[in-house]
Amino acid sequence: MENQDNQPSPASIMQIGSGFWASKLLLAAVKFQLFTKLAEKQSMSAQQIKTMLNLKCNDIHLFDFLDALTGFGFLNRKGILESAVYSNSVNADAFLVIDKPAYIGGMLDMLNNRLYQFWGNLEEGLLTGLPQNEIKAGDDNLFDELYKSPERLLEFINAMGSIQIGNFNAFAQQFDFSKYKTLTDVGGCGAALSATVAKHQPHMKCTSFDLPVVEPIAKEKIAKTLFSDRVTTASGDFFADPFPKADIVVMGNILHDWDEPKKLALLQKAYDALPDGGAFVAIENVIDDDRSKNVFGMMMSLNMLIETGTGFDYTFSSFNKWTKSVGFKSTSIVPLTGPASAAIAYK
Incomplete structure (x- = not known):
């Protein structure tokens, strides 16, 4: 330089x-x-x-x-x-003050307690293509491993909620919800997205869909909000089970966890859960097509190497290609906060 x-x-x-x-x-x-x-x-x-x-x-x-x-x-x-x-x-x-509504310390805690040490092995990850975290020595799925410990599960859920809360607020206020009534958040963790949409869009009913072990935590967090009449939970495995049907299906930091075939499988399931005119939304650090500006998105993609071995973040042009291949008619992108965007596909 x-x-x-x-x-x-x-x-x-x-x-x-x-x-x-x-x-x-x-x-x-x-x-x-x-x-x-x-x-x-x-x-x-x-x-x-x-x-x-x-x-x-x-x-x-x-x-x-x-x-x-x-x-x-x-x-x-x-x-x-x-x-x-x-x-x-x-x-x-x-x-950075606990209990403030915009607190992002949950993600910083996970960076400190988990990812700081694992990123010390980035060279090995690049040389081998293998995860460098808790599953480095075995064949377990990362999420199965994380969810074995109630403490690590809660830390992970808090981290996912805190890193995305600004994006969820921006999405809930910038997206046009006027034509829709229901939303399913696939991989909803602690229901932060569902509660945020319910807060800003009083006509919306939202469902947070995640593994059964996550559901009690999500219900506890929903009970602390003012929107429990319009935010519910559903449990299941999003690869094995159909998504709860809704007018909008959202995934926040979900697609980037997986390789391309699994991304396409999830997109197909989202398509199947939507009515004609429905919308699929991916809230992630979508990389610019020139791959020169969103450096954070590229580092997040490397974090998926550390965490999963095969997951990766992607450009909007890749999102277009994948969504159109499973049948979506059109796409758009809405910048949110910092390096994140909402990539949207319409059925």
Whole structure:
């Protein structure tokens, strides 16, 4: 990479090469629940934070930790070193405080607890084409393995809900629901999409469809909303069982888990569950057709290598090809938040 004077510079190379330092800084702060505890107190000194978090490091490293978080925009600071007082930035207060509606810490927890270590084996994944996670040593399906542990299952469901909540809100407000009455969210996890659509579209009835082990968690989360009269659950295996019929079928971060034949099988099942004029929606990090802008989408696709071995993210042109091959008449795409979009196919 070159700077504006067209002279070579190592700055961007080192920024990316040491990127895991910045990542771990944020992930550690989330694990400590620093932002949540700061929100409760409004502001705290470094020593108060050190005592609260039970940190044993030297004071200079404490200042390094807090001031680096400040430099990245996660904290605000008045004063310096021993006189400094820290508080949450606007973004940290909105997205990193537990129980705030836009909290995304669930995904950050999973990044820290699972994916951080597995991405250390990216080279092996590229060399072998094999998963590098909990199923590395065996033949189990990733989701079967994750769902064996209630703690990991809940962490996964919380992660999927938190990474997509902004996209779900955008979809629920930007998509034209006026011609539709029912929605099925296939692989709905904790029913976050269904509850979000019900919130913004009072005429819609939504069903969150996932494996039987997920259903009790989804029901518990639905019960905490104001929309339990219009959000229900259904359980089954989305490869083995038909999808609950609806005017709209949605998959959020589902298609990218699988290879192309399984993607096509899921698209066919979605087509079969829809009436004429119905819509299928994939909410994912759809890669731009030039494969030059949505770098996050390409990294998410590599994450599918780490997680499943054969799953991958895709471009809108690939989505067009697949949906038309199973019978959908037309497609469109709606940008959501950040690198995510809603790829839509109409029957």
